[in-house]
Amino acid sequence: MTEKVVVIYSGGMDSFTVLNRAVRDNKEVFALSFDYGQRHVKELEYAANVCRELGIEHKVIDITSINQLLAGSSLTDDIDIPEGHYEEQSMKSTVVPNRNMILLSLAVGYAVSKGAGQVYYGAHSGDHAIYPDCRPEFVLKMNEVCKIANYEPVEIYSPYLTVSKIDILTDGLQMGLDYSKTWTCYNGREKACGKCGACQERLEAFEKNDATDPLEYE
Structure with missing residues (x-):
């Protein structure tokens, strides 16, 4: 019997790799995306397209109302997105207070309702400095x-927790994944900006893998 898992799927390159890793692990995948008022909401369009292509059940949950409580992030408020690498202190403005605890809690509740034993979560070492x-x-x-919050224990599974985005991309390229199907830039404009921390880390990952990023940049 195929094991059921929930994948928190933003539409970015990390969660795209995690999603495909779960598929290749022969899991029955339920993808879960969140609209939390992020200015780069177009990542959800990318997520929906991928799930449609893969035939994966996909839910997009509107939790924008929580922004009445979670103020101060440049991802959700009228604050300029900083430019520069994640190692720079300015990138702390992209932190959304308690975001992943909230998203993981919702994903675990969904997992219990689906009879899934794991929630796949795409955190990696490059995020550690800021988030x-x-x-x-x-x-x-x-x-x-x-594992104790419900009668049914659910494991938070982070396959790339101790490695970098460079390593995630290496794994994805070995799987033959098409990263034109992902969106990373924190600015939700027509093309990626190439200057925010998310873009810089993505471009660095492609460079270190001697590969070309298929996204268009401003």
């Missing part, structure tokens, strides 16, 4: 809680 809720200690503690 507290992507660090191993957070994932470990969240995993412990999710």
Whole structure:
């Protein structure tokens, strides 16, 4: 019997790789995306297209109302997206307070309702410098809680937690994945900006893999 899993799927290159890794692990995948008012909401269009192509059940949940509580992030408020690498302090403005704890909690609830034993989550080491809720200690503690929060234990599975986006892309390219089907840029314009931390890290990953990013840049 095929094991059921929920994949938190943003439409970006990390979660795209995680989604395809779950498919190749012969899991029955239920993809879950969230509209939390992010200015790069076009990533959800990319997510929907991929799930349609793969024949995966996909839910997009509107949780924009929580932004009444979670102010101060340049991803959701009228604050300029900073330019530069994730290592720079300015990128802290892209933190959405408690975002991943909220999303993981919802995903675990969905997993229980579907009879799924795991939630796949695409955190990686490149996020650790800026995002507290992507660090191993957070994932470990969240995993412990999710195993006892319901009668049915659910595991938080982060296959790339200790490796970089470079390594994620390496794995994806070895799987033959097409990254033109992903959106990374924090600015939700027609083309990727190439200057925000998300774009810079993506471009660095392609460069380190001696590959060309198929996305168009401004």
